[in-house]
Amino acid sequence: MRSRSLTAGAAMVAAAALLLSGCSESSGADSDEKKLTFMFRGGPDEKTAYDAAVARFEEANGVDVEMIVTTADEYNTKLKAAIAGKQIPDVFYVAPGDVQSYVGNGIIKDITADVEGVESIDLDNIWDFGIDSYRYDGKLMGQGPIYALPKDIGPFSFGYNKTMFEEAGIPLPDADKPYSLAEFVDVAKQLTKDTDGDGALDQWGTGLNVSWNVQAFAWSNGADFLNEDRTKVTVDTPEFAEALQWFADLQNVHGVTPSASEAQTLDTYQRWMQGEIAFFPVAPWDLSTYEKLPFDYDVIPYPAGSTGEAASWIGTLGIAVAESSDFPEEAVKLAQYLSTDVEAQQTLVDAGVQIPNLKDMAETWAADSTTKPANKQEFLDIVNDYGRPLPGGFTYNGEWYDEFFTNIQPVLDGDQTAADYLKEAQPKMQQFLDSANQQAGIG
Known part of the structure; x- marks a missing residue:
């Protein structure tokens, strides 16, 4: 068997081919050969x-x-073009936020019977978050039938430049005890410097993107984006305003991040x-790239x-099976293999693009002192103890969540207070959430 892999540069041609002739050669094929x-x-x-x-799957399964x-x-645009053209791939990545609409439109297959109670798959050895992110009972995500298996789970940890600390003579952060917000600002100020004496800063304490980092600070400050049943947007609270204002003040008051022009x-x-x-987020998909960093680094709690x-x-991506697949049994096998097979998982982990989906394998991976970062256990602690899904992933769509960031720049620039912004944003976000819940049949 031969795996024909199309590069990103050829993806446009591939997408067009999907729409014109079908995503898999199996569609309408007279050959007995099974193709996915x-x-x-x-x-x-x-x-x-x-x-x-x-390639190993093909050899073992005759597919x-x-x-x-x-x-x-490009992925979402090209996948949705294939779906619109009714030429759906047999197996494909799916995000949790798309599950509800894909189930409602009959696009992805309920694979519960294929994975629960099956001898070859030990669901107890797969991260609960990875399975539950693709459960949907018709109203709420996180419970009910399974519509995908995890491609991966992506705990978002907090990295630091160990070399910079050592050169500055600053004690290294504690791997287990997080900085308080005040402690973090103090250390970040010590690491914000003009290192070459030209009068301009060229080293900063941090440089965090609001879209991927404000969640951690809001949650740790006792705030949240939604109430428990996901029917009310809850960003307009003092706790949320305090966290967002602190985030904006990193640049506008404390000067520990590069300016907008920088x-x-x-x-x-x-x-x-x-x-x-000095400080920057680190996710599992970064690890292969970070092998080439010109300094030593490690990870700590936010x-x-x-x-x-x-x-x-x-974060997570799932591997789903198309309801329309001509070879559903083989398609499910491929999804199972990529998600749960030890050898397949090892190949992906060795590539530095994810942590293992299998709990026991992940523990071995985290204990390996020959690979960076040294504190890989932090990734597992996030999964086991305190990590949460991104807020927009468990609703029918994420438009309400996207709205949070639409007009946030004046806060980041210091031209509007966080409290005023959140007061304005909450009703707009609520309208989008009400619409999403209505589409999902909630409320």
């Missing part, structure tokens, strides 16, 4: 890992798998990669707000 199409997103490291893993890979930015010259991710920023407890989020 697997559509996913990723970079070169992920593509190489899947090439190897899928030909055509792989279509796109960039992360970030335009070189964004904070690039500055982190060059060793100019700084903690008024609760004294660190918080963070866990």
Whole structure:
């Protein structure tokens, strides 16, 4: 068997082919050969890992798998174009936020009977978050039938430049006890410097993107985006305003992040990669890239707000099976294999693009002192103890959540208080949430 993998550069051609002739050669084929199409997103490291893993699956199962890979930015557009053209891949990545609509429109298959109580799959050894993110009972996510298996789980941890600390003579952060917000600001100020004496800063304490980091600070300050049954937007609270204002003040009051103009010259991710920023988030999909960092780094808990407890989020992608697949049994086998097979998981972990889906394998991975970061246990602590899903992932759509960030820039620039902004944003977000819940049949 031969795996035909299409690069991101050829993805546009592939997407057009999906719409014109069907995503898998199995559709309407007269041949007895079983053929599947697997559509996913990723970079070169992920593509190489899947090439190897899928080749083994093909050999073991007598199935030909055509792989279509796109960039992360292109994936949703091209998948939805294939769905609109009724040429759906047999197996494909799905985000939790798309599950409800895909189930409602009959796009993805209920695979509960294929994975629960099946001898070859030990669901107890797969992260609960990874399974529950793809459960849907017709009204609420997180419970009911299973519609995908986890491609991965992505605990978002807090990285720091260990070399920078050592050169500055500052004690290294505690791997188990988070900084308070005040402690974090104090350390960040010590690490914000003009290192070459030209009168301009060229090293900063941090440089955090609001879209991926404000959640941790809000949660650890006792705030949240939604109430428990996901019917009310709850950002207009003193606790949330305090956390968001603190985040904005990192630049506007404390000066520990690059200014807007400095970030335009070189964004904070690039500055982190060059060793100019002390604290920056680290996710499992970063690990292969971070092997090339010109400094030593490690990970710690996020700084903690008024609760004294660190918080963070866990991302995930799932591997779903199309309801329309001509070979559903083989398609389910492929999803199971990519998600739960030890050898396949090892291939992906070795590529540095994820942590293992299997709990026992993850413990071994975290204990490996020969690979970075040293404190890989922090990733598992987030999954086991305190990580939460991104707020927009468990509602019918994420428009209400996207609205939170739409007009937030004046707060980040210091031109509007967080409290005033949240008071304005809450009713707009609520309208979007009410619409999403109405589509989901809730409320």
